[in-house]
Amino acid sequence: MGEPDQPSTARMIDYWLGGADHLPVDVAAATAFEQAYGPCAPVFRELRAFLGRAVRAIAAQGVDGFLVFGAGVPTMGNVHEVAAEATVLYTDVDPVTIRLGQRILAGSDRVGYGFGDATDIGTIDPAQLHRFVPGWGRRPVGVVFLGLAAFLDDDTLMRTFDELYAAAAPGSLLAVDFDTEELATHPQALAMMGPTFRMRPPAAFAPLLGRWAPTADGIVPVSRWRPDGVPAEVPDAFYGALAVRGED
């Protein structure tokens, strides 16, 4: 199989984060996007830093198994690097991304990468799920859902969160982000995000979570979610939250 000739948002993010797992086609798309919007690296660094703080917070609750949806490229401060003792299953729907992730993680016995459509958790290989997220459905786990909500319409997203709530054990924690309307004033950049991309006003975020209850931190710009020191000054392109799966 040759190199992909289409850019992927997952590998573009790897480029913006300073990773090594992207191709010239991704750099070209990332550069075109920055011409239409502005610098992206600081914005995505803040999103990845939020992932780090949220995953650390989950691990601090004693959670040692993580299920990651829309995982993209599993490097640069990603879940298994932050929760260095935990087992982690990364999933995605894009076969090229999955193959890349499997290559990056080859040889690890505590981290796997496989197919998983977030909108239908039944698509995850049960053997992989139980190997890397032991006790799924019976003991609390971390669910990471970042860079994905913007690609699902409201009904699909609500149903997805509801199914995840039903499947996850009480005490499980969901790390999630939502895209704001930041690109509304950058129509060329917005067009580059493709037809399924949707922006939302912050007031729309909480109702989408359904039964998942955000922690007292709320749903806030990712740089202001439990910041380590003074929050970075970046556009509020992403809001994030940690949400809890309560008792039935």
Ligand SMILES: C[S@@+](CC[C@H](N)C(=O)[O-])C[C@H]1O[C@@H](n2cnc3c(N)ncnc32)[C@H](O)[C@@H]1O
């Ligand atoms: C913008 S990237 C985000 C990557 C990574 N989570 C991050 O935050 O850097 C979105 C990823 O979601 C994947 N994706 C899109 N629809 C999906 C779905 N229904 N289920 C799982 N993954 C999906 C894409 O293939 C892509 O890798």
